[in-house]
Amino acid sequence: MKKIFAKIWGLIVLFIVVTIVFMYVLTDYLYEQLYVEDTEASMIEVGDKLQTKYKGGKVTDALIAEIEDYNTYSNLDVFAVRNPRELSACVPFEIDYDTLIGPNERQHLLQGESVTKIGYEERFQRQIISVIFPLVDQNRLEGIIYIYYPLAKITELANEEVLLLIGSAIIFSCILAAFVYQGIKHILRPLKELQSAVEKMSNGEYSTRVNVSSKDEMGKLSEAFNEMAAAIEREDDQQKTFLATVSHELRTPISYVKGYGEAIQKNYIEGKEREQAMNLIVREAERMERLTNELLELVRGSNENTAVEFYPIVLSETVREAIRLLKNQADSKDIHFVTSFDEQIIVEGNEEKLKQIFINVIENAIRYSNNDSKISILTKMMKDNAVIEITDQGIGIPDKDLPHITERFYRVKKARSRADGGSGLGLSIVEQLVKQHKGNLTIQSEVGKGTKVTINIPMMEEL
Amino acid sequence: MNYIKTFIFLLLITVIAGCRDEKFSSINHHQSFVASVSILEPSVTFYNPLGEEIAVWNFNKAYTGAALIQQDRILLYGHQLDEADIYELSSGKKLQTIKTGIGTTNVYYEEKEKKIFIANSERNSVTSYDDKGNKLNELELRNYPMSMASYNGKLYVVNYKDTLLSVVNMENLKLEAEWPIAKSSNGVLIIPEENTIWIGGHGEGSRPNQSIDVLDLQTGNLVDKIKVSMMPIGFSRNEDVVYIVNHGANELYAMDLKGNTLWKTEVGANPFSVAIIEDEVVVAGYDDHKLYFLKNGQITKEIYTNKGPFQLLVREV
Incomplete structure (x- = not known):
């Protein structure tokens, strides 16, 4: 910062100094030229008049005296x-x-003709401007009138004020330099703030923000920085929360498995209790397995480099397959499906991924539906999109939770964590997979009445 | 066929053009003339005694002076030229070239001895040649030898930038004597009748010379100072009148052989040279580029000539 500041400042000050010097030299030159011209003009005027005193013939002593008399009246x-x-x-x-x-x-x-000379004259041993007028009679150069003025006097006149001029030029330059210094400092202040903010950011202080004091490029840069800092901070928070959640989610089953495992090992529990404990261990192990599988799925999905193969798929078939897989789960809660499929819909997608989407959504619907209720699933065409709607009559989602529902490990009821068997990753995975299919996911819900999940996926283009 | 004709024609033109500089208008053997040597426009203009132009010889070389050699030859030299050219007047053709080296200030032809004397300011010497242009002798003199006159086997050389006049034996080119004179002396005339030699000059420094020094022809002693107006440097004489031009005052003086002024008149602008042809006196005005013909002290004719007439040569037949 010091460097760029010094560079700009130095450059501007240099320009100012060069301009002042140039102006001074130019003024001096013009002044001298004008003065010389003026002097020459008055010399010619005087010479022309004096020339008229010569009436021809020899140049007499009287004429010489008369001409030299003029010195008395003139400089x-x-x-x-x-x-x-x-x-x-x-x-x-x-x-x-x-x-x-x-x-x-x-x-x-x-x-x-008269002759004008400007320069050093050996005779007078100084710089002079001189005009020489001929006294000519019958082609005879009988004499001359020589008028001169020392140039030194002209330059002296010009140089009298030179100290004052140079002095004021220096003071003027200094004042300007100070103003420029302050000006650049003011202009570059946001940049300096940005610099220290970036340094803080790189040291991990993600809460750092800068003041946006102007609307120029610098202001926009500051705004962009603030947005970037906010995004980084958010990402960082999410990362921390995610890690905390993951470890929390894993710690509970592990402590179950460890506790019951030790109890069995040391024969603290016997018979039927032992059997129950064994079941519990297996169930928790399954939970952990599922959790890790889903985490893996998420990581794989967020890694954009992973190539997913797409091909034409009959949508209704895939939905039916998903329903079939979840039939037992639904039956256990006396939930039945109402379906309406458009058999014509063919989308470009990956069957496994699509199936995963539907399983996750329908599983959620089953999980949060009351016993003996219905879930309606329908597919239809809308413009170039295939629309899949899954509507339940479950407990619904409060408005404040709706925007966060697809965040990882987000649960509407925190305490309810594992009781309903969800990991909190299902909808995150769904959202990710829908994105992979270039589609979008909308969730509408009303507490106590039910939830409607709408998935839009572009249809395969007709060839 | 046409091509050959054209070629021959062009060749002819080239040859003619090439020869043009070598040949000038011829001057009739029986024509008396006064010739004006101009140096601002290097040329020689020939006039008959009536002041009518006979011929103009314009040169590409910067000649600064000329000398007549016998009746039909003219030698042209230049201070910055390293050679002098001799032309035949009757044919207008160049006869020969003499290698002189740079610095020729004056050439003097001695009729009785039939010798050419060339003064040189670079080598500060005078060199003698026979009238065929063969070099005979060279003698080193004082600073800047220029004006020359001869009498009775002796050559009198004025050293322009020195204070000595050199007396030289023309036969063997040996120095015989050196006489004190004023600096910037120029113009020399011998009056055997009075046994005197007249020396003119410009003057030294800012002081213009206003007199003619008269020296004893045998001893070199200053015998008289003839008062004139300003810068007498050009002399010419007939039997009993000496004419002197004062270039500083633009005046022509007529004097008897003793130095008594007969009359004087203002003539020309900055005249450097005076000559006599028949009963007319001719003065060349260097600044006004005019020749003036005078008779009995009255200007009878003024004629414009080429710029910078510096020297007058006369041939009477």
């Missing part, structure tokens, strides 16, 4: 030159002397 330096040595008159002869104007400038001046 520009003005002087007139008539010395041909200075005017490069001797070119093309070689000149071992640094003349005031060069041969090229002389050519321009001879045309009557």
Whole structure:
């Protein structure tokens, strides 16, 4: 977090500094350029006026004095030159002397044009801007008017405030940097919270949640994190409950078997009691066997990698087979079945799994029905689905328990646990198997009146 | 067949075009002329004594000066060229090329001795050639030898960037004497009648020269300083008048042989050269690219010539 924070902050501060430096340089450059241009313009104005004083012929001392008089009134330096040595008159002869104007400038001046120079001038030993005006008569360069202004003065003018400028630029940068620091800190705070929350999560604190303070991407990320954390916590709770239940469910039969087993071993019980104890041991062992089988079934079902083979099945046959297997159980409670099957229905499924679904549901119906009642089972087509309805006249399920009825080891009446012989896994398995068949399971119930279980399974598509 | 014709035609054109630079307009043997050597547009323009143009020779090479050799030859040289070319005037053809090496400042042809003297500023020497262009001798002189004049078997060489004039025996090219002169001296004229030698110059540093130094032709002693206007560097004379151009003041002076001013007049812009043809004085204005013809101190004709007329050559037949 420190790193990304530092990176963003550094980048923004760098941009700010670069922008300020660039603006400063540009301003300085423009200022100088404008000032130079302005100076040049005023020089040309002055030069043009002074040029009019020359009426032709030789350049006289009086004219030179008159032109140089101008220095008194102006901040520009003005002087007139008539010395041909200075005017490069001797070119093309070689000149071992640094003349005031060069041969090229002389050519321009001879045309009557003024010449502007900006740069270091050996003669004045400084940077100057100068404009040279010719005094030409009959193609003769009789003299020149030389006007110059030291560039240093211009840059000095520009540089006077430079310390102030640099100082304020630094302060401005610092203030901006501080603002940016606070800003980024504010923006990244949720990320920091998320980071520590993730760390807590990975240490097993599944109750960790973060505050959702905004609706931006960061806020959405926080929300998603909270949902994820809730899901993980729920899963964790379920896992714990499941394990607790499994061990509880197993411990009771084991303590029965162990207790009665020891009693038999040490001959504490004899005769008929002994026989009953033996029966009890066998019954509890069967319970354990069934429990472990069902657990295995659940684990296998939840493992999605397990491939289940599907093929076309006549639904009514499978339902009949399930009823047949449970006939004895129903008879013992004087419960009879009312059936109505659509023989045309063919679904794509696994026979064993489908049978398991029906057995579990019908077994539940028998278990929670009163003696001498009826269970109606019907199959029908509805659009592309096969619908199987199993309705009993049993004790029903309270509304508050209905949503949890398919959870593992969930029992409507906790105390009633083993008395009714259920493991609490039946409906979990049913739900899982229905899902495998791409169908869905709905349970409607009213306490005291009965329960209706509806299973929808897609029919086999007509080829 | 047509192809062959075309090919021959093209070949002919190429040959003609190739030859074009080698041949210039010819100058009649019996034609007197004044020739203006321009250096900004390297060329020589020939005018008859009336100031009418006879011929223009435009060059691709950066010649900076020329010298007439006898009546029918002209030698062209350049300070940045390492060779000098000799053309025949009557045919306009190049006769020969002399390897001079870079730095030729001046060429002087001595008619009696029939020798060519070439001054060189790279080697600081003067080299003698016979009039066939064969090298004879070379003598190292002072810094930047340039202006030359001769009299009575002696060659007088002004060392432009030095303070000495060299007196050289033309026969064997041996140094005979060295006389003190001003720096940046340029232009030399010998007046045997007065036993003097006149030395002009630009002036040293920022100070323009305003006089002509007159030295004793035998001893080299300064005998007089003739006051002129500014930068006298071009000389020309006839029997009894000396003409001097002052390029710093754009003035032409006419003097007697003793140095007394007869008249003076403003002429041209930055004139470097003056010459006499028949009874006319010709001045070349370097900055205004004009030739001025004067008679009795009055300008009789002004003609535009190629840019940068720097030197005037005269042939009278």
